[in-house]
Amino acid sequence: MSEVEEFLSEPLKPLAGTFDAAAMATGMPGLPAGFVWRDQPYAITGELEAWKHTSAEGGRAGGERYLRRHYYRLRMSDDSEWTVYFVRQTPRGGSPKTRWFLYSKRGGTPSADRGGVPAPV
Numbered sequence: 026m027s028e029v030e031e032f033l034s035e036p037l038k039p040l041a042g043t044f045d046a047a048a049m050a051t052g053m054p055g056l057p058a059g060f061v062w063r064d065q066p067y068a069i070t071g072e073l074e075a076w077k078h079t080s081a082e083g084g085r086a087g088g089e090r091y092l093r094r095h096y097y098r099l100r101m102s103d104d105s106e107w108t109v110y111f112v113r114q115t116p117r118g119g120s121p122k123t124r125w126f127l128y129s130k131r132g133g134t135p136s137a138d139r140g141g142v143p144a145p146v
Contacts, residue, residue, distance in 0.1 A: 032129050097109050
């Protein structure tokens, strides 16, 4: 696998009807079976790591911390490794349906080498 990691921070569309209901029952986001990125579907073939990001509520006293994002490092169907994240609260002006983002990608074919088109599933 390539050692080059591309930082992308692009929205992802979960594959329809594939969410992990057991995770959702515990308050975690339901990791889908895959994502559509740049109009190409990619299946998740393995979950390598998961972690959470918390931060303080802006401008409020008391030191409360809030869960902001869930991160996952995933092996994908093209044998690349993706770091994706799920936002708990959409930013102002953002679409409430856009919750998943591709943070970075390692391996597979670099998207720039394919004219911005990733390898298909």
